[in-house]
Amino acid sequence: MRLNGKRAFITAAGQGIGRAVAEAMTAEGAHVVATDLKGDLLSDIKAAESFALDATDKDALQKAITDAKPDILVNCAGFVHNGTIADCTDEQWGFAFDLNCRTQFHGMQVALPGMVERGGGSIINVSSVASSIIAAPNRxxxxxxxxxxxxxxxxxxxxxxxxxxxxxxxCPGTVDSPSLHQRWEDSGDYEAAKKQFIARQPMGRVGTPEEIAKLAIYLGSDESAFTTGHAHVIDGGWSVG
Ligand code: NAD
Structure with a gap:
């Protein structure tokens, strides 16, 4: 198995990409510590350990990571705000940076000394193709x-x-997850939104969390030993042109 003997710590493992990554890493032999804000989402997860954790709670996050001693840290917690600059409030700005960035800062900062001491480790941050790579409407x-x-x-x-x-x-493109379906719901016309989100991938479909998990396995394993510092795009061709 590709992650035998490795310990992995994952935020937002309750559903979507985080859950798929946690279960795929478990299947590849890792000792997985799966956490999520909503503990009930973890009740049936295939992982060695699982518990409720708000990744924005710095003390709780850093204690959990210190205890877990991870070789692989997956910073997955994130939230998608819908809107242009005209719509964005200071509260939304603060919430977005607290959840999508500050949690990763705190997670990496506490995981790094142990990884260095043990001679190595792999940090996997979940970004998005909607970032510095391409612009998407209302993002x-x-x-x-x-x-x-x-x-x-x-x-x-x-x-x-x-x-x-x-x-x-x-950097995933559009990936099938509970929050994606919620975004389609929130648009007011579920079917039209779904059609539009599917159309933006030249492959004509959205990705699956399992496809993202396969990339995470590669990055977490020693197979990717010569790879660091990169934004790995997985988007069905969305950003190709
Ligand atoms: P999702 O949005 O459906 O689920 C998110 C999970 O995060 C939930 O289980 C929720 O309980 C948890 N969570 C929320 N706040 C938290 C907190 N404070 N602490 C810990 N957990 C918290 O899942 P998803 O769509 O797979 O998104 C996961 C990550 O992937 C996010 O960072 C998202 O930005 C990124 N992403 C998703 C897509 C996509 O199309 N789904 C595309 C690109 C990037």
Whole structure:
């Protein structure tokens, strides 16, 4: 198995991409510590350990990561605000950066010393193709946070490149998840929104959380030992042109 002997810590593992990553890493032999704001979502997850954790609670997050001693840290917690710059309130700006960026900052900061001490590790931050890679309609603050994730990823990768610790991020396009269906619902016309979101992928479909998990397995495993500091796009061709 590709992650035998490795320990993984994951935020937002209750559903969607985080859950698929947690279960795929478990299937590949990792000891997975799966966490989510909503503990009930974890009741049937296939992971060695699981518990409720608000990733924006710095003390709780850092204690949980210290206890977990991860070789692989997956920073997945994030929220999609819908709207242009005209719609964005200061509260939304603050919430978006707290959840989508500050949690990753706190997670990486506490995980790094242990990884360095143990001679290596792999950090996987979840960004988005809607970031500094491409613009998507109504993703003003969301894209700003996900671009910051790419910047943090590159910065950490460079500063730790000689320690054996690697840091990469995943930039998914449109991925089937409960929050995606909610966004279609919130648009007021579920079917029209679904059609529009599918059409933006030249492949003519949205991705699955399992497809994103396969990339996470690669980045978490030693197969990707020569890869650090990159924004790995997985988007059905959306950003190709
Ligand atoms: P989702 O949005 O359906 O689920 C998000 C999960 O995060 C939920 O289980 C929720 O309980 C948890 N969560 C929310 N606040 C939290 C907090 N404070 N602490 C811990 N957990 C918290 O799942 P998804 O759509 O797969 O999104 C996961 C990540 O992938 C996000 O960072 C998102 O921005 C990113 N992403 C998703 C897509 C997509 O199309 N689905 C595309 C690109 C990037």
């Amino acid at each position: 003003f603050v969301y894209a700003a946070t996900k671009a910051a994730v790419i910047a943090m990823t590159k910065s950490v990768a460079l500063d730790y490149v000689t320690t054996g610790v690697r840091c990469n991020c995943i």
